Amino acid sequence: MDKVAIVTGSASGIGFETALALAREGYHTYATMRDIKKGDKILEITKKENLQLRVIELDVNNENTIKKAVEVILDEKKRIDVLVNNAGYFLVGCLEDLTISDLKDQFETNFFGVVRTIQAVLPTMRNQKSGIIVNVSSVAGRIGFPVTPGYISSKFALEGLSESMRYELFPFGIKTIIIEPGVIKTNLFATLKKVTKPDSAYKEITEKVMKGLLMMSEMGTPPQEVAKTIIKAVASDNPLPRYPVGNDAIMFLEAKKDKTDIEFENYIKKELFS
Numbered sequence: 544m545d546k547v548a549i550v551t552g553s554a555s556g557i558g559f560e561t562a563l564a565l566a567r568e569g570y571h572t573y574a575t576m577r578d579i580k581k582g583d584k585i586l587e588i589t590k591k592e593n594l595q596l597r598v599i600e601l602d603v604n605n606e607n608t609i610k611k612a613v614e615v616i617l618d619e620k621k622r623i624d625v626l627v628n629n630a631g632y633f634l635v636g637c638l639e640d641l642t643i644s645d646l647k648d649q650f651e652t653n654f655f656g657v658v659r660t661i662q663a664v665l666p667t668m669r670n671q672k673s674g675i676i677v678n679v680s681s682v683a684g685r686i687g688f689p690v691t692p693g694y695i696s697s698k699f700a701l702e703g704l705s706e707s708m709r710y711e712l713f714p715f716g717i718k719t720i721i722i723e724p725g726v727i728k729t730n731l732f733a734t735l736k737k738v739t740k741p742d743s744a745y746k747e748i749t750e751k752v753m754k755g756l757l758m759m760s761e762m763g764t765p766p767q768e769v770a771k772t773i774i775k776a777v778a779s780d781n782p783l784p785r786y787p788v789g790n791d792a793i794m795f796l797e798a799k800k801d802k803t804d805i806e807f808e809n810y811i812k813k814e815l816f817s
């Protein structure tokens with residue numbers, strides 16, 4: 544039987560590599576993106592490697608495009624085995640500098656976009672009694688950090704959602720997993736949305752954290768590593784709830800595990816303020 548995979552945000556970075564990796568594993572892959580004009584590169588590789596990959600439109604903020612994409616897939620393939628919720632963007636700015644609208648937009652894509660897409664595939668997966676949902680969170684979904692509270696809280700919300708739906712869906716044979724990359728070398732940093740008020744009280748910390756993030760992004764883990772982890776998790780009969788990716792993610796999560804909240808806060812403060 545042909546296995547079918549959907550990836551959101553496949554125009555670049557982790558989504559691009561994951562869609563290709565799934566197609567190379569033999570999945571009929573729907574590399575979805577909000578602007579299909581960005582699909583030329585993935586289609587060129589598809590043709591060269593003779594893969595089963597199609598580019599279709601899906602904007603996670605637009606219910607109609609999600610509905611239409613799922614209709615097309617079910618019409619063509621009659622099933623959905625893997626959904627990778629990857630689309631997202633990076634909002635940077637301290638809480639007092641952000642507007643409610645900045646925060647709502649961040650949640651619209653990073654959290655509600657995931658909810659919308661999951662709800663659109665669940666009836667099919669439940670009827671099949673099988674499927675796996677892969678939610679691309681972040682190490683930022685487990686660890687608070689200054690200057691990125693909007694992004695971090697959207698990923699914390701995604702972690703809570705994923706952990707809860709895992710219980711709801713396992714009786715129907717549907718698996719849920721969370722991917723927690725550290726800093727990955729992708730477009731995320733070039734396309735981030737930075738918000739600072741002209742008279743911001745947080746200019747110094749914002750610039751310091753931004754500088755550190757941009758430096759780290761240059762040395763980030765390649766997105767292919769995230770794709771490899773997703774392939775391994777999807778192939779597992781009993782996938783773990785969470786998969787960190789990258790040495791930085793593993794280091795931070797290990798440090799958090801071994802420390803009390805106060806000890807961990809002091810560790811982050813030392814990294815940031817000394």
Ligand SMILES: NC(=O)c1ccc[n+]([C@@H]2O[C@H](COP(=O)([O-])OP(=O)(O)OC[C@H]3O[C@@H](n4cnc5c(N)ncnc54)[C@H](OP(=O)(O)O)[C@@H]3O)[C@@H](O)[C@H]2O)c1
Pocket residue numbers: 551552553554555556557558576577578581601602603604629630631632652656679680681682723724725726727728729730731732734763766
């Ligand atoms: N890079 C990192 O360090 C890192 C670390 C941890 C987690 N992550 C997560 O990994 C995921 C992928 O990010 P990336 O690093 O691969 O960055 P990226 O190259 O910027 O990819 C993000 C993708 O999401 C798409 N997207 C944004 N809004 C969308 C929408 N409304 N509907 C559909 N697609 C949309 C973008 O498409 P457009 O080209 O049309 O904007 C882009 O292709 C994100 O969820 C991010 O939070 C990244």
